[in-house]
Amino acid sequence: MEQVKNYIEKNKKRFLDELFGLIRIPSISSESEHKPDMYKAAEYWKKAMIEAGVDKAEVFETKGNPVTYGEKIIDPKLPTVLVYGHMDVMPVDPLELWETKPFEPVVKDGKIWARGADDDKGQAFMHAKAFELMVKNNILPCNVKFMIEGEEEIGSVNLGDFCKEHKEMLKSDIILVSDTGMIAQDVPSITTGLRGLSFMEVEVTGPNKDLHSGIFGGAVANPANILCKMIASLTDENNHITIPNFYDDVLIVSDEDRKKMSKAPFSLDEYKKALDIDEVCGEKGYSTIERTGIRPSLDVNGIWGGYTGEGAKTVLPAKAYAKISMRLVPNQSNEKISQLFEKHFMKIAPKNVKVKVTALHGGQAYVSPTDMVAYKAAEKAYAEAFGKDAIPTRSGGSIPIISTFEKILGVKSILMGFGLESDAIHSPNENYPLFNFYKGIETITYFYKHYTELMK
Amino acid sequence: MEQVKNYIEKNKKRFLDELFGLIRIPSISSESEHKPDMYKAAEYWKKAMIEAGVDKAEVFETKGNPVTYGEKIIDPKLPTVLVYGHMDVMPVDPLELWETKPFEPVVKDGKIWARGADDDKGQAFMHAKAFELMVKNNILPCNVKFMIEGEEEIGSVNLGDFCKEHKEMLKSDIILVSDTGMIAQDVPSITTGLRGLSFMEVEVTGPNKDLHSGIFGGAVANPANILCKMIASLTDENNHITIPNFYDDVLIVSDEDRKKMSKAPFSLDEYKKALDIDEVCGEKGYSTIERTGIRPSLDVNGIWGGYTGEGAKTVLPAKAYAKISMRLVPNQSNEKISQLFEKHFMKIAPKNVKVKVTALHGGQAYVSPTDMVAYKAAEKAYAEAFGKDAIPTRSGGSIPIISTFEKILGVKSILMGFGLESDAIHSPNENYPLFNFYKGIETITYFYKHYTELMK
Numbered sequence: 015m016e017q018v019k020n021y022i023e024k025n026k027k028r029f030l031d032e033l034f035g036l037i038r039i040p041s042i043s044s045e046s047e048h049k050p051d052m053y054k055a056a057e058y059w060k061k062a063m064i065e066a067g068v069d070k071a072e073v074f075e076t077k078g079n080p081v082t083y084g085e086k087i088i089d090p091k092l093p094t095v096l097v098y099g100h101m102d103v104m105p106v107d108p109l110e111l112w113e114t115k116p117f118e119p120v121v122k123d124g125k126i127w128a129r130g131a132d133d134d135k136g137q138a139f140m141h142a143k144a145f146e147l148m149v150k151n152n153i154l155p156c157n158v159k160f161m162i163e164g165e166e167e168i169g170s171v172n173l174g175d176f177c178k179e180h181k182e183m184l185k186s187d188i189i190l191v192s193d194t195g196m197i198a199q200d201v202p203s204i205t206t207g208l209r210g211l212s213f214m215e216v217e218v219t220g221p222n223k224d225l226h227s228g229i230f231g232g233a234v235a236n237p238a239n240i241l242c243k244m245i246a247s248l249t250d251e252n253n254h255i256t257i258p259n260f261y262d263d264v265l266i267v268s269d270e271d272r273k274k275m276s277k278a279p280f281s282l283d284e285y286k287k288a289l290d291i292d293e294v295c296g297e298k299g300y301s302t303i304e305r306t307g308i309r310p311s312l313d314v315n316g317i318w319g320g321y322t323g324e325g326a327k328t329v330l331p332a333k334a335y336a337k338i339s340m341r342l343v344p345n346q347s348n349e350k351i352s353q354l355f356e357k358h359f360m361k362i363a364p365k366n367v368k369v370k371v372t373a374l375h376g377g378q379a380y381v382s383p384t385d386m387v388a389y390k391a392a393e394k395a396y397a398e399a400f401g402k403d404a405i406p407t408r409s410g411g412s413i414p415i416i417s418t419f420e421k422i423l424g425v426k427s428i429l430m431g432f433g434l435e436s437d438a439i440h441s442p443n444e445n446y447p448l449f450n451f452y453k454g455i456e457t458i459t460y461f462y463k464h465y466t467e468l469m470k
Numbered sequence: 471m472e473q474v475k476n477y478i479e480k481n482k483k484r485f486l487d488e489l490f491g492l493i494r495i496p497s498i499s500s501e502s503e504h505k506p507d508m509y510k511a512a513e514y515w516k517k518a519m520i521e522a523g524v525d526k527a528e529v530f531e532t533k534g535n536p537v538t539y540g541e542k543i544i545d546p547k548l549p550t551v552l553v554y555g556h557m558d559v560m561p562v563d564p565l566e567l568w569e570t571k572p573f574e575p576v577v578k579d580g581k582i583w584a585r586g587a588d589d590d591k592g593q594a595f596m597h598a599k600a601f602e603l604m605v606k607n608n609i610l611p612c613n614v615k616f617m618i619e620g621e622e623e624i625g626s627v628n629l630g631d632f633c634k635e636h637k638e639m640l641k642s643d644i645i646l647v648s649d650t651g652m653i654a655q656d657v658p659s660i661t662t663g664l665r666g667l668s669f670m671e672v673e674v675t676g677p678n679k680d681l682h683s684g685i686f687g688g689a690v691a692n693p694a695n696i697l698c699k700m701i702a703s704l705t706d707e708n709n710h711i712t713i714p715n716f717y718d719d720v721l722i723v724s725d726e727d728r729k730k731m732s733k734a735p736f737s738l739d740e741y742k743k744a745l746d747i748d749e750v751c752g753e754k755g756y757s758t759i760e761r762t763g764i765r766p767s768l769d770v771n772g773i774w775g776g777y778t779g780e781g782a783k784t785v786l787p788a789k790a791y792a793k794i795s796m797r798l799v800p801n802q803s804n805e806k807i808s809q810l811f812e813k814h815f816m817k818i819a820p821k822n823v824k825v826k827v828t829a830l831h832g833g834q835a836y837v838s839p840t841d842m843v844a845y846k847a848a849e850k851a852y853a854e855a856f857g858k859d860a861i862p863t864r865s866g867g868s869i870p871i872i873s874t875f876e877k878i879l880g881v882k883s884i885l886m887g888f889g890l891e892s893d894a895i896h897s898p899n900e901n902y903p904l905f906n907f908y909k910g911i912e913t914i915t916y917f918y919k920h921y922t923e924l925m926k
Contacts, residue, residue, distance in 0.1 A: 044781030105783055111679070168781055195685070209684060213782045222746035223567070224897040228665060228867030229651070231797050232709075232767025233758045235751035238792075239705070239770050245695065246702035253688075290678035293822040295691035302689045311688025314695050315785050320772035321793060325500030325624055326669045326830045327561055328795055328868075329771050329896050336694075337777060339784055341687050366749040374782045411684030412784075440785055441680040 015398070018459050021147050022452050029455070030121070030448075032062060033139045036101070037119045037128045043079055043102035043168045052164045055101040056080040059162045062142050067149030068160070074180075076172035079164030083183070086149070087157045093469045094157040095462065096186035096425070097145075098415075099138025099193065100166030103130040104440045111442035124448055131446040133439035137192040137432060138162060140451060144458035153459075155466035159186055163415075166193070169213070169375025170415035177422040187469065188388040189419055190461070192454060194409050194431025199449055201279055202396040202457075204389065205429035207307070207408035208416060210342030210379035212351040213315075216359060217370040218244070218334045224320075225330040235366035238319045238334040244362055244369075245336060248312055252298035255312050255340070257358045265345045267308045275303060278405055288436070306410030311341045337374070341410060348376035348414070377414015380427070387468045388428040395430075395460035399453060430454075430461065471854070474915050477603050478908050485911070486577070486904075488518065489595045492557070493575045493584045499535055499558035499624045508620045511557040512536040515598075515618045522598050523605030524616070530636075532628035535620030539639070542605070543613045549925045550613040551918065552642035552881070553601075554871070555594025555649065556622030559586040560896045567898035581901040588902040589895035593648040593888060594618060596907060600914035609915075611922035615642055619871075622649070625669070625831025626871035633878040643925065644844040645875055646917070648910060650865050650887025655905055657735055658852040658913075660845065661885035663763070663864035664872060666798030666835035668807040669771075672815060673826040674700070674790045680776075681786040691822035694775045694790040700818055700825075701792060704768055708754035711768050711796070713814045719801045723764045731759060734861055744892065762866030767797045793830070797866060804832035804870070833870015836883070844884040847921035851886075854920075855913040886910075886917065 022029075041055040042048045056073045063071040063084035071084035079102065087094075106116040106129050114120050119128035126136060141160070148154035161184065163173050177184060194205040220237035221230070250256050267275075280303055286294065296305035305311070319334030321327035340355065342348055352373040363369040382389065384406055396404035409431075416427050432454040438444045478485075497511040498504045512529045519527040519540035527540035535558065543550075562572040562585050570576050575584035582592060597616070604610035617640065619629050633640060650661040676693035677686070706712050723731075736759055742750065752761035761767070775790030777783035796811065798804055808829040819825040838845065840862055852860035865887075872883050888910040894900045 044779070044783065046780065104785075105777065105779060107777070107779065108680075167783075211684070211784070213784065220747065223894060223899070224564075225745070226867060226896045227767075227769045227771055227795060228667070228797055229762060229865065229891065230745075231762065231769045231795075231866060232765055233750055233752045233761040233866075234745060234747065235749070236769050238773050239701065239768075242698040242701040242770065242773070245698040249695070289681070289686075289690060291676065291690065291822060293691070293820075294689055295820070295822040296689045305689040306685060306687065309688055311683075312695075313683045313687045313692050313786055314698065314776060314790075315683055315783060316776035316778045316787070317694050317698070317790065318774045318778040320770060321561065321563070322772045322774040322791070323500070323561055323563065324502065326793065326795070327500060327623075327771060327896065328667070328669065329560075330769050331772070334770075334773065335778070337782065339683060339687075339782070341684055364749075364751070366747060366751040409685065410687060410689075411682060435685065438679060440682045440783065443679075 017151055018147065018456055021151060022455055026452060029143050033136060034119045036135050036139060037130050038117055040117045041102050041164065042105050043165050044105055052079040052102065056082045056164060059101055063160055066142050066146035074176065076176055078172040081164065081173065081176055082162045084160040085158065088154060092156045093466055094159060094186040095465065096159045096161060096184060096189045097141045098189050098191045099141060099162050100134045100164065101162050102164045102167050103135065104167050108442060113443055121448065125445040126448065127443060127445045129444050131444050132433045132437040133444065134166065134193045136446040136451055137454065140192060140454040140458055144455045147455065147459055148462060155462055159184065166415065169377060171375065173415050174418045174422060177419065181423060184423055186425055189425050189427040191427050191429050192431055193413055194411065194429050195433035195435060196431060197279060197405060197407065198434065199447065202400045202402065202404040203407045204392050204404045205409045205431055206382045206384055206406045207344065208380045209410055209412050210346055210348045210377050211339060211412040211414055212342060212348045212355065212376040213339040213374040214352065214355055215337050215372045215374050216335065219332060219368040221332055224332050227328040227330040230330050234330060235364065236330050237367050238331055240364060240367050241319065241334040241336060244359065245314060247362060253296055255310065257354050259354055260351065263345045263347065264310065264343055272304065275307065276301065278303060278407060307408035308343055310343050310346060313339055315339050341412060342379050344379040344381050346379060348378055352376055377412055378417035380416040382427065382429055386426055388426065388465060391461055391465035391468050392428055392430055394464040395457050398460045399457040430458065473607055474603065474912055477607060478911055482908060485599050489592060490575045492591050492595060493586050494573055496573045497558050497620065498561050499621050500561055508535040508558065512538045512620060515557055518598050519616055522602035530632065532632055534628040537620065537629065537632055538618045539616065541615040544610060548612045549922055550615060550642040551921065552615045552617060552640060552645045553597045554645050554647045555597060555618045556590045556620065557618050558620045558623050559591065560623050564898060569899055577904065580905065581903045583899060583901045585900050587900050588889045588893040589900065590622065590649045592902040592907055593910065596648060596910040596914055600911045603911065603915055604918060611918055615640065622871065625833060627831065629871050630874045630878060633875065637879065640879055642881055645881050645883040647869065647872065647883050647885050648887055649869055650867065650885050651889035651891060652887060653735060653861060653863065655903065658856045658858065658860040659863045660848050660860045661865045661887055662838045662840060662862045663800065664836045665866055665868050666802055666804045666833055667795060667868040667870055668798060668804045668811065668832040669795040669830040670808065670811055671793050671828045671830050672791065675788065675824040677788055680788050683784040683786040686786050690786060691820065692786050693823050694787055696820060696823050697775065697790040697792060700815065701770060703818060709752055711766065713810050715810055716807065719803065720766065720799055721801045728760065731763065732757065734759060734863060763864035764799055766799050766802060769795055771795050797868065798835050800835040800837050802835060804834055808832055833868055834873035836872040838883065838885055842882055843924045844882065844921060847917055847924050848884055848886055850920040851913050851916035854916045855909060886914065
């Protein structure tokens with residue numbers, strides 16, 4: 015333990031510099047102009063793996079962005095941990111709300127400020143450094159493989175195929191992932207469930223060109239007004255989703271389990287204060303934690319149409335668009351939900367407009383069993399690093415590929431996330447506390463020790 | 471008559487070149503970066519007036535964009551016609567839908583293609599050329615004044631004050647305006663009514679920053695979803711506007727008058743075909759012509775919020791916005807309607823969001839009496855130019871300043887518009903047929919003759 019802490023302390027400046035090099039690459043996977051940056055990030059990861067001590071590392075092409083793979087096999091008879099992470103990040107707009115430049119990381123108030131500081135460059139890089147620590151100190155207890163992809167933020171479009179093609183290479187006993195959060199710096203937690211995702215884009219077309227709203231207003235269907243009505247009808251007054259059969263496959267969580275969940279430390283007042291809102295909002299009959307943990311949701315992620323510039327333009331727009339996503343819970347199929355959405359959205363469209371629905375991406379929900387060896391090893395690692403027990407939590411977010419791993423590779427994942435709610439991932443001013451970065455490296459190192467011991 | 475036609479024929483190339491010079495100035499009044507262009511346009515108009523033969527011309531400053539004034543007084547005892555027009559134009563986005571560059575006018579298929587080709591550079595410039603024709607041929611029968619403003623497309627914000635300050639200078643018997651349309655090239659018409667306008671912008675704020683829609687989705691009010699619900703509730707299933715007291719001041723048009731209006735040539739099939747829509751849409755119980763002529767309407771002119779770029783971004787936006795305008799009919803006060811809208815919109819806002827409502831601009835509806843001298847003179851002018859009687863029509867559009875003229879200057883306006891529905895004003899690919907441009911010059915010339923004779 016002292017050895018681990020000392021190594022981190024001695025190398026902390028270099029660890030940070032290396033992470034900053036990765037962060038400076040603007041690897042935004044959803045913007046095609048950043049394609050070259052995806053390759054830069056992949057090569058950066060390859061170099062980082064080699065320097066940390068892998069036997070071999072390679073950048074693999076896919077139909078989309080590359081995947082960097084690396085491995086160190088010390089004994090085929092020992093267990094193998096497959097580390098999964100992603101090198102791609104979310105777009106940065108609205109840029110004007112950033113207090114620092116998104117791809118020029120700085121340390122301020124004990125935190126790293128940058129796009130990807132947490133999600134997932136900061137968190138994934140902890141694994142490279144924990145691995146380096148074990149190699150350099152001759153305490154690596156098992157085999158390690160790394161798979162760092164470049165399409166997580168756009169739904170891991172090609173990673174399923176990659177896993178199918180390289181099933182043998184990726185053979186492992188557990189997949190280790192840091193891409194989720196913990197409750198607080200002094201309240202460690204392990205994510206036991208993730209919501210699924212169904213992300214749709216809709217386009218509503220009225221007349222064949224923008225019209226003068228005076229000459230035509232009142233006589234021609236306005237696609238922006240119609241889109242609002244269609245979106246409004248997707249949820250009722252109790253914030254239930256109205257798409258027929260939407261809830262069919264939702265597993266009802268027992269009262270006992272709900273009682274257990276309600277014991278997680280949570281202050282509604284602090285939650286509201288942090289977001290500067292007067293009231294929360296969600297499905298009737300469920301608490302805030304339940305609304306994001308065990309219940310599905312539907313959100314407009316973006317909406318646009320007509321004149322959005324300065325001042326007034328009396329236009330009746332030809333088209334209006336929205337990006338709408340649904341978070342799903344275990345047992346809901348994202349493909350089925352996408353189909354139900356499309357069918358319903360087409361059905362509620364009035365005849366005076368044309369509607370197009372596209373499923374952008376999706377993924378299944380995931381449950382991590384608390385009785386598996388890796389979970390018990392993680393519990394021991396957190397106890398050792400933090401001096402207190404980790405609380406099992408469900409995250410409202412999605413990592414669609416996790417359930418795909420189970421399906422294709424037949425391997426469970428353990429979600430050891432070190433992010434905080436205040437990290438503003440996907441938002442302007444994303445940040446990641448230095449404490450979490452270094453504590454994460456330490457905790458991960460302990461996980462390998464306990465996992466290998468428990469697997470004996 | 472031959473003299474008029476010959477002069478137009480002989481000078482048609484030059485008339486067009488001069489108009490093109492005006493069109494090339496991108497005088498978009500709603501975009502502050504184009505402020506210098508407003509001055510360029512004002513000076514261009516001054517030069518055009520002087521070359522056409524005014525005694526004096528001047529560019530007047532206002533708190534906003536300049537006004538160009540010019541006059542030729544041949545005899546104070548004769549009637550005075552005040553020509554009103556505007557030099558400003560609408561924004562050009564979406565730019566990608568234009569087939570030619572908006573500020574590089576070209577002639578194709580017998581039409582001028584450019585922003586402002588019709589609204590209102592093309593139409594207003596006809597008056598400069600009709601005036602030149604009368605001066606150069608010594609047939610000007612009365613006094614003429616020109617008032618060309620630069621803020622019509624943003625609600626003529628400062629022209630009311632300008633009229634108050636220069637009431638004496640602007641003294642006239644009739645205001646002559648070409649800023650409306652006619653039914654077809656072979657169906658001349660005179661606009662007898664204009665709708666009023668109330669243009670609002672709304673901002674809905676949820677959390678204090680964009681959030682991750684997985685971690686927060688389902689538990690925090692999404693301002694885009696809420697905005698859709700709020701907008702959706704502004705009209706009911708019969709497309710009645712639901713704002714309390716909205717219809718209080720709407721004058722009910724008699725069945726007899728509605729019967730008369732229904733005789734105007736109109737083909738619903740052609741209307742739908744021209745717009746490429748399967749069905750029209752509007753207030754239950756009214757025809758398409760009535761919906762834009764005698765009934766108010768409510769349109770979303772623009773809506774935006776969240777991520778609107780390529781691909782997916784799972785964001786729960788902090789803010790969502792919309793521009794919403796209402797077209798009003800005679801007797802509705804735009805100020806009262808703006809207040810009713812604001813009050814209602816604030817009232818329907820749920821407590822989990824903050825809402826801001828701003829009135830951007832507005833104007834009263836206007837009715838042009840068919841028994842005034844100017845109307846009868848216009849009828850004679852159309853009959854002479856087109857060889858057939860003009861049909862009285864109500865336009866759905868608004869020229870808010872027209873009712874202000876009546877209030878401040880005490881003078882009625884006659885609306886001799888030569889635009890066509892296919893001119894795509896306010897839209898990409900705005901155009902104006904050469905036929906209408908030259909026929910307009912001719913008709914306007916005849917108007918002066920008949921008006922002066924009837925006023926004797």
